[in-house]
Amino acid sequence: MPDLLRRKNAPACLHGRKPRTGGVAALLVTTIIAAPGAGFATEIDISKWSPEYVKSIAGTAEFDTSAECAKVVPSDYKGRLSYWYVGPTQAQPEIDHKIDAEFWAAWKKAYPNIQTDAQSLDYNDMLNKVRTAALGNAAPMVAKFPILWGVEFAAKGQLKELKPEDVGYETSDFWPGAMKSVTYEGKTYGIPTNNETMAFIWNAKIFADAGLDPEKPPATWDDVVKYSKQIKDKLGLYGYGLVARQNAGNTPFRFMPQLWSYGGGALDETSDSPTYKTVELNNAGSKAALQAAYDMYVRDKSVPASALTNTQNENQNPFIAGQLAMMIAHPQEYAKMLDLAKNATGADKATADAVVANMRYGLLPAGPARRAVVFGGSNVHIFAPELVDGGLDLEAAKAFICFSTGPEWSTKLAWTGSNPGHLDGFTTKWMKERLDTIKFLDVTTSMLPSGIPFPVIPEQAEIMNIIVPDMLQNALTGKMTVDQAADDAARKVEDLISGM
Amino acid sequence: MTIDVAHQGGAVPAPSLRRRPNLLRRIVRHWNDYAYIAPAIVVMLLVIGYPIYYTVELSFFKTPPNLAMSQKVFVGFDNYRAILTSQSFRDVTYNTLIWTVVSTFFAYVLGLGAALALNREFLGRGVLRAVLLVPYVISAVAASYVWKWLYHSDFGVIGALSVQFGFTDEPINFLDNIYTALPSLIVVNIWKEFSFAMIMLLAGLQTVPDQLLRAAQVDGANTWQRFWHVTMPHLKGVSMVTILLLVVTNLNSFIIPWIMTGGGPAGATDIWITQIYQMAFGRIRFGMASAYSVILFIVMMALGYFYVKALTRGDEAKSE
Numbered sequence: 001m002p003d004l005l006r007r008k009n010a011p012a013c014l015h016g017r018k019p020r021t022g023g024v025a026a027l028l029v030t031t032i033i034a035a036p037g038a039g040f041a042t043e044i045d046i047s048k049w050s051p052e053y054v055k056s057i058a059g060t061a062e063f064d065t066s067a068e069c070a071k072v073v074p075s076d077y078k079g080r081l082s083y084w085y086v087g088p089t090q091a092q093p094e095i096d097h098k099i100d101a102e103f104w105a106a107w108k109k110a111y112p113n114i115q116t117d118a119q120s121l122d123y124n125d126m127l128n129k130v131r132t133a134a135l136g137n138a139a140p141m142v143a144k145f146p147i148l149w150g151v152e153f154a155a156k157g158q159l160k161e162l163k164p165e166d167v168g169y170e171t172s173d174f175w176p177g178a179m180k181s182v183t184y185e186g187k188t189y190g191i192p193t194n195n196e197t198m199a200f201i202w203n204a205k206i207f208a209d210a211g212l213d214p215e216k217p218p219a220t221w222d223d224v225v226k227y228s229k230q231i232k233d234k235l236g237l238y239g240y241g242l243v244a245r246q247n248a249g250n251t252p253f254r255f256m257p258q259l260w261s262y263g264g265g266a267l268d269e270t271s272d273s274p275t276y277k278t279v280e281l282n283n284a285g286s287k288a289a290l291q292a293a294y295d296m297y298v299r300d301k302s303v304p305a306s307a308l309t310n311t312q313n314e315n316q317n318p319f320i321a322g323q324l325a326m327m328i329a330h331p332q333e334y335a336k337m338l339d340l341a342k343n344a345t346g347a348d349k350a351t352a353d354a355v356v357a358n359m360r361y362g363l364l365p366a367g368p369a370r371r372a373v374v375f376g377g378s379n380v381h382i383f384a385p386e387l388v389d390g391g392l393d394l395e396a397a398k399a400f401i402c403f404s405t406g407p408e409w410s411t412k413l414a415w416t417g418s419n420p421g422h423l424d425g426f427t428t429k430w431m432k433e434r435l436d437t438i439k440f441l442d443v444t445t446s447m448l449p450s451g452i453p454f455p456v457i458p459e460q461a462e463i464m465n466i467i468v469p470d471m472l473q474n475a476l477t478g479k480m481t482v483d484q485a486a487d488d489a490a491r492k493v494e495d496l497i498s499g500m
Numbered sequence: 501m502t503i504d505v506a507h508q509g510g511a512v513p514a515p516s517l518r519r520r521p522n523l524l525r526r527i528v529r530h531w532n533d534y535a536y537i538a539p540a541i542v543v544m545l546l547v548i549g550y551p552i553y554y555t556v557e558l559s560f561f562k563t564p565p566n567l568a569m570s571q572k573v574f575v576g577f578d579n580y581r582a583i584l585t586s587q588s589f590r591d592v593t594y595n596t597l598i599w600t601v602v603s604t605f606f607a608y609v610l611g612l613g614a615a616l617a618l619n620r621e622f623l624g625r626g627v628l629r630a631v632l633l634v635p636y637v638i639s640a641v642a643a644s645y646v647w648k649w650l651y652h653s654d655f656g657v658i659g660a661l662s663v664q665f666g667f668t669d670e671p672i673n674f675l676d677n678i679y680t681a682l683p684s685l686i687v688v689n690i691w692k693e694f695s696f697a698m699i700m701l702l703a704g705l706q707t708v709p710d711q712l713l714r715a716a717q718v719d720g721a722n723t724w725q726r727f728w729h730v731t732m733p734h735l736k737g738v739s740m741v742t743i744l745l746l747v748v749t750n751l752n753s754f755i756i757p758w759i760m761t762g763g764g765p766a767g768a769t770d771i772w773i774t775q776i777y778q779m780a781f782g783r784i785r786f787g788m789a790s791a792y793s794v795i796l797f798i799v800m801m802a803l804g805y806f807y808v809k810a811l812t813r814g815d816e817a818k819s820e
Binding site: 128135152155156157158238245246247248304305306307308309317318323457458459461462465466469470473474476477478479499 | 564565566567568569571648652653654655671673675676677678760761762763764765766767768778781782783784
């Protein structure tokens with residue numbers, strides 16, 4: 001039986017897949033990754049990537065992580081490892097804690113002679129702590145960062161080059177968008193651990209009450225504008241949960257998909273081989289997206305007036321209260337809605353339960369140029385030897401990265417909130433179990449091929465968290481016209497990347 | 501050593517014309533005293549002195565996000581020049597001045613009013629004093645979130661009441677409007693700070709001699725005249741300190757604007773501190789942020805000088 005996910009040079013792939021017979025025997029498809037925009041000649045046919053396709057390949061292969069990683073670093077290797085990561089917090093479900101504990105037990109069993117010092121850090125503290133540690137030559141050997149953080153360290157020369165082939169995998173084992181996020185100036189500095197994208201969430205009852213098809217999300221962003229107005233006009237409820245707060249990561253994660261869909265961009269991050277030299281914030285597509293946001297906020301008043309100070313968190317309560325019809329949501333948002341409904345009391349409880357029953361997930365709307373979503377997730381990196389506290393044990397680091405980024409653990413460790421970075425993870429029985437137990441996972445997963453990473457340059461934080469929200473606010477408050485706001489933002493980005 | 505002889509009942513001696521020994525000689529003479537405080541001085545130099553030095557040093561460097569700190573580029577006064585000539589600095593400074601002056605003025609006036617009211621004997625005075633202290637003791641973070649929801653432009657309590665009582669047709673847009681956001685935040689800040697002024701001034705009112713007020717009353721002074729000519733002069737010192745502390749606190753304000761608006765909408769509530777934070781941790785421009793901090797530091801030091809002068813004025817008078 002051929003591999004279910006055959007990629008170029010597949011025989012070189014470290015993980016020997018044991019296809020499971022039965023159930024999917026008919027699935028003799030050869031799938032090829034070839035994302036438009038991907039700079040990698042990797043090969044899954046994303047035209048097949050749909051909720052049905054994701055379900056059909058899950059549980060079709062098995063992997064023996066310990067045995068396969070032993071081919072990279074012998075299992076009796078004696079060494080030491082230091083590792084920093086954002087571990088599960090008290091707010092996360094019990095299963096995340098359970099899997100985290102299982103992972104460390106499995107790692108200990110696979111490499112009993114590697115003495116491991118793992119530090120679980122708070123998301124909000126980790127970035128500054130790592131910056132400080134790297135400055136003081138006290139960095140860990142290995143660190144797992146959210147997808148946007150690595151480039152800053154790579155640009156400063158603080159990371160060691162690291163590509164999938166170094167730990168027994170192939171570049172084509174990972175999403176092209178994810179590989180873009182670990183590539184800086186043509187060199188690879190990390191390996192994707194998990195990837196997720198957001199999806200579109202709507203309240204079917206509000207749609208029905210407003211005379212819209214309750215089971216169909218808006219197909220395009222123009223439809224979002226239209227639906228939002230229709231809902232506001234007919235029901236007096238807010239249509240779309242616009243987020244436009246300054247200095248908030250939530251803003252670009254929700255506005256950039258719209259901007260990309262209309263053919264805009266911050267730089268040329270949507271192109272096949274981005275150079276990040278061309279500013280596109282004031283092109284026609286970007287202005288059209290900004291105009292659509294303006295139309296909803298100013299002209300139609302169909303989105304919350306508080307959008308300028310709201311993060312996504314402030315959209316959750318209106319949504320569960322049945323006051324908001326549509327929003328862009330993270331895969332975990334469904335679990336959050338269930339929590340909110342569970343904690344509601346009295347009449348609120350009935351409303352919340354009804355909203356949960358009427359919640360629908362769908363693909364993000366498309367635009368004239370494409371369907372797009374921000375490619376999210378995390379990557380694992382190795383710090384430059386001279387910065388590592390006590391020196392780098394490269395073999396131990398490789399063993400750990402092989403073990404944690406393979407199909408098994410990249411799937412399990414992403415259990416509730418994300419998806420495996422390693423594409424073979426989608427074929428595992430654990431993926432099947434996730435699909436069976438986590439509602440809407442198939443939908444959020446099928447947005448992955450539309451994922452576009454933010455520009456992989458150290459200035460991206462300023463562009464995404466400050467310049468883009470500023471542009472939105474300048475237009476939505478009437479401080480500037482749409483054209484002026486876009487031109488002003490483009491000028492700021494030009495100044496920024498030119499080093500001013 | 502300065503001795504407050506007046507309080508010891510002795511005669512006031514003529515001011516000494518002898519020059520004080522220089523610092524080095526004093527240290528040698530009192531080496532054991534200095535040895536006792538040396539550990540504290542060393543710690544202070546490390547945790548206060550060094551960061552100040554490093555901030556000043558960093559302010560002369562460009563630290564783009566693609567360079568390690570060891571590769572920072574010396575640019576002289578370019579950071580200062582860029583800041584002082586930028587439109588955003590002018591906007592932020594304007595916001596900071598409005599924020600500081602209006603907050604300080606109203607916090608002081610309300611605090612004074614509350615202190616005068618609480619200085620009188622009446623039933624429930626203790627309870628009222630405790631209630632009025634609540635804004636001061638409540639966490640600024642918690643208060644910011646509570647006010648954010650009170651002000652919420654769609655589902656806020658104030659907006660809902662305003663519609664219910666027919667004052668407006670739709671909820672008032674407090675925080676998402678460039679014209680109302682800063683005044684709305686200033687109201688929260690005044691609410692948070694007036695209790696501090698109240699406590700300070702209440703303490704000051706305890707020092708106003710009762711016999712003077714009674715004498716003024718006997719002489720025919722009305723309530724206003726007694727307040728203006730007797731009470732206020734006695735509150736001058738404490739008022740000066742209170743106002744200076746309020747100004748310094750307001751110039752350093754971060755929590756309320758950051759939590760409630762993040763400096764928005766469109767920079768309408770961006771003040772110096774939020775701008776510095778955003779520059780350092782949002783834009784990763786530590787050199788520029790350091791230059792901004794040094795400018796703020798100079799302003800603060802100038803205010804600190806007046807604060808210390810106000811605090812020690814009595815001592816100086818006594819030591820002369």
